[in-house]
Amino acid sequence: MALDQRKGVWKTAPGKGRGTPKGRQLDDTALAEVRALLEGRPLSRDMLIEHLHLIQDTYGHLSAAHLRALAEEMRLSMAEVYEVATFYAHFDVVKEGERPPPALTIRVCDSLSCELAGSQQLQAALEQGLDPAEVRVLRAPCMGRCDSAPVLELGHHHILNATEAKTHAAIAAGHTHPDMPDYQGLAAYEAEGGYQTLAALRADGNWEEVQDRVLSSGLRGLGGAGFPSGKKWGFVRAADGPRYLAVNGDEGEPGTFKDRVHLEREPHVFLEGMLIAAWAVEAERVFIYMRDEYPAIIALLRREISALEVAGHVSAGYIDLRRGAGAYICGEESAMIESIEGKRGIPRHRPPYVAQVGVFGRPTLVHNVETLYWVCKVCREGPEILSSVEKNGRRGLRSFSVSGRVRSPGMYQLPAGSTITDLIAAAGGMAAGHSFKAYQPGGPSSGLLPASKADIPLDFDVLQEEDTFIGSAAVVVLSDQDSARDAALNMLRFFEDESCGQCTPCRVGCEKAVKLMSAPSWDQPLLEELCTAMADASICGLGQAAPNPIRLTMRHFPEEIE
Ligand SMILES: Cc1cc2nc3c(=O)[nH]c(=O)nc-3n(C[C@H](O)[C@H](O)[C@H](O)COP(=O)(O)O)c2cc1C
Ligand code: SF4
Ligand code: FES
Numbered sequence: 001m002a003l004d005q006r007k008g009v010w011k012t013a014p015g016k017g018r019g020t021p022k023g024r025q026l027d028d029t030a031l032a033e034v035r036a037l038l039e040g041r042p043l044s045r046d047m048l049i050e051h052l053h054l055i056q057d058t059y060g061h062l063s064a065a066h067l068r069a070l071a072e073e074m075r076l077s078m079a080e081v082y083e084v085a086t087f088y089a090h091f092d093v094v095k096e097g098e099r100p101p102p103a104l105t106i107r108v109c110d111s112l113s114c115e116l117a118g119s120q121q122l123q124a125a126l127e128q129g130l131d132p133a134e135v136r137v138l139r140a141p142c143m144g145r146c147d148s149a150p151v152l153e154l155g156h157h158h159i160l161n162a163t164e165a166k167t168h169a170a171i172a173a174g175h176t177h178p179d180m181p182d183y184q185g186l187a188a189y190e191a192e193g194g195y196q197t198l199a200a201l202r203a204d205g206n207w208e209e210v211q212d213r214v215l216s217s218g219l220r221g222l223g224g225a226g227f228p229s230g231k232k233w234g235f236v237r238a239a240d241g242p243r244y245l246a247v248n249g250d251e252g253e254p255g256t257f258k259d260r261v262h263l264e265r266e267p268h269v270f271l272e273g274m275l276i277a278a279w280a281v282e283a284e285r286v287f288i289y290m291r292d293e294y295p296a297i298i299a300l301l302r303r304e305i306s307a308l309e310v311a312g313h314v315s316a317g318y319i320d321l322r323r324g325a326g327a328y329i330c331g332e333e334s335a336m337i338e339s340i341e342g343k344r345g346i347p348r349h350r351p352p353y354v355a356q357v358g359v360f361g362r363p364t365l366v367h368n369v370e371t372l373y374w375v376c377k378v379c380r381e382g383p384e385i386l387s388s389v390e391k392n393g394r395r396g397l398r399s400f401s402v403s404g405r406v407r408s409p410g411m412y413q414l415p416a417g418s419t420i421t422d423l424i425a426a427a428g429g430m431a432a433g434h435s436f437k438a439y440q441p442g443g444p445s446s447g448l449l450p451a452s453k454a455d456i457p458l459d460f461d462v463l464q465e466e467d468t469f470i471g472s473a474a475v476v477v478l479s480d481q482d483s484a485r486d487a488a489l490n491m492l493r494f495f496e497d498e499s500c501g502q503c504t505p506c507r508v509g510c511e512k513a514v515k516l517m518s519a520p521s522w523d524q525p526l527l528e529e530l531c532t533a534m535a536d537a538s539i540c541g542l543g544q545a546a547p548n549p550i551r552l553t554m555r556h557f558p559e560e561i562e
Contacts, residue, residue, distance in 0.1 A: 024065075024068045030063065045076065048074060049088070049325055049339065052070070052081075053325065060103060061092040061100045062085050063100070067093070087327065087345065088326050101136055103134070104136070106130075106136070106137045106154050106167065108123040108138070110141065111142035111490065112146075112255065112491065113142075113149040114150040117161075119151075123139060125164050126167060129168070135171065140153070141328060142255065142256075146404075152167065154170050156176060185304070189268035193380070197272065197276070198313070211230040213382075217386040218396050219396070222399070224368075224445075226460035226470075229367070233277070233365065235353075236281045236355045239355070241282060243284065244286070244365070245277055245281060245366075246337060246365070246366045246367075247367060247369060248336055250328075251331070253444070253472045254443060255401055255475065258370055258399035260297065261399070261411040264300075267304055269376045270369055271305075273373055274288075274319075276375055276376060276379055277365060286318060287320050287340050288319065288322065291330075292324045305321060324339065325339075327345045329345050329499070329540075329542060334350065334354055334540075337354060337366075340359055346502050347539055391417030391418060392415075394417030398414060398416045398459070398473050400423055400426075401472075402424075402475045405477050406427035407429050407432070418457065419454060420449075420475070424436065436479060437484075438482075439475060439476065439477050441468055441469075441470055442463075442469055442475070444549060445469075445471055445541065445545035445548060446469055446545075447468055447551065448549060467548070484557035484560055492510060492513050492546065493514055496510040496514050499543065503539045505533050506538040506546065509530055513527065513530055521562055532547075535547050
């Protein structure tokens with residue numbers, strides 16, 4: 001036998017043996033196909049998710065043969081490739097003997113605002129009216145377009161205020177690609193002074209002065225945690241380089257769509273803010289992690305990053321745009337970093353914090369998209385743009401995503417001290433025929449408050465007294481026609497689906513909570529016990545905050561659950 005044919009032979013005893021190595025065998029055709037797709041691309045481990053996207057986009061699924069070939073090309077074990085591919089909702093792994101999904105996929109949003117707008121009925125009607133051999137219909141979490149509920153995604157085309165008729169028409173027209181928004185491009189932004197602040201800072205700026213400016217504006221992290229923005233820069237600078245900046249564009253908290261609106265309108269305000277922060281912490285490279293549910297934004301950012309490279313604002317490859325793959329937990333900063341490194345999005349234990357040990361183990365500044373948008377505004381227009389706005393004793397501005405039972409859902413930029421009454425007024429009042437009953441102040445993690453709590457400023461720190469928080473300011477308004485109990489169940493179903501499964505209190509707790517909340521009357525003592533275990537013992541914010549909708553529903557809407 002030739003030497004190369006004996007490679008990997010598994011010998012258990014003299015004379016016995018297998019002619020092939022253990023595990024799945026390499027398929028020559030699949031290997032050639034994967035090689036062709038990856039030609040000229042880096043094969044480093046962190047590119048795994050990008051490469052999985054390439055295969056999924058080309059073949060409509062990830063066959064076992066392609067995964068095996070990818071493992072071979074990237075010098076990874078099959079187990080590593082498989083565990084990553086199966087973690088993310090937007091990858092379809094198809095093993096030998098299994099049937100690949102049909103060419104077209106419809107994802108119907110089942111999060112709260114879309115459920116209120118009839119997404120369940122829409123999904124059922126679509127399932128009945130379409131041939132499953134040609135189109136599959138799946139449920140999916142919030143797509144960041146709650147102002148146009150119900151929403152579905154056909155291929156990569158989002159149908160807003162979706163109906164059966166609109167969907168059938170789009171299928172017939174083959175409209176499965178994203179529509180590009182009409183946004184401000186580089187030339188228009190530069191014409192109004194864009195990138196001059198960045199150039200001046202790079203020439204002879206003092207990063208500590210900029211940090212003070214940001215601190216004095218009162219800007220706080222708009223991803224939800226509300227940490228004073230400038231403060232983080234000092235933490236990251238205190239650690240030795242190389243350092244990185246990672247932008248959180250995951251925007252997965254149901255009801256939130258403010259980052260999308262800012263990016264669809266003025267992407268360069270965000271990009272300049274990002275480059276100012278990168279300059280301040282001397283970042284060697286910038287990663288933008290953008291959710292896969294925003295394909296048009298991914299395309300426009302690719303275009304505008306190239307434009308920045310051509311114009312000489314950044315060197316080629318300095319900004320590395322990474323595409324998420326449908327996992328809410330990747331919005332949690334350490335899970336996002338795992339995902340940027342090409343792994344499953346599983347939150348890390350802290351300490352160490354990402355400011356010290358972040359991407360590739362290096363100090364990393366993580367900021368939400370909107371936070372960086374405001375960094376730019378503060379640097380260009382002065383800290384007063386935020387600090388001079390005062391209402392109800394609170395300072396600053398907030399981009400509220402408002403949806404649910406209001407006349408004109410949308411993103412409203414209002415003083416941070418605004419109340420739900422102000423928000424409903426800004427959104428044109430309640431929808432016709434609906435009267436105000438309850439609201440979600442900041443995503444499902446914040447639970448529900450009753451209409452009687454309508455005079456609380458919706459700002460950081462204030463809502464703690466009510467055992468809730470403003471988070472990413474994802475406000476959903478419920479009316480007399482809605483059930484708080486159903487809304488809370490919707491929220492827990494979301495957490496059950498999106499728990500990464502790493503820790504038992506969250507993985508089992510969410511599942512158990514959904515079961516208990518589905519019963520005609522809630523076993524409140526048992527639910528309270530469960531809530532305590534989840535809040536106290538979960539590793540990250542998902543499991544810690546998941547009890548909020550349960551507890552607040554028990555407190556404010558007892559008549560619905562007894
Ligand atoms: C479960 C969970 C999900 C999160 N999702 C997001 C998200 O989608 N976008 C975001 O910017 N921050 C999200 N965060 C907050 C981030 O962990 C982090 O605090 C933020 O990106 C820091 O940026 P900032 O200081 O500019 O807000 C999430 C946190 C948790 C616990
Ligand atoms: S709390 Fe939930 S999402 Fe967070 S690490 Fe634990 S299992 Fe994962
Ligand atoms: S897009 Fe459906 S709830 Fe956000």
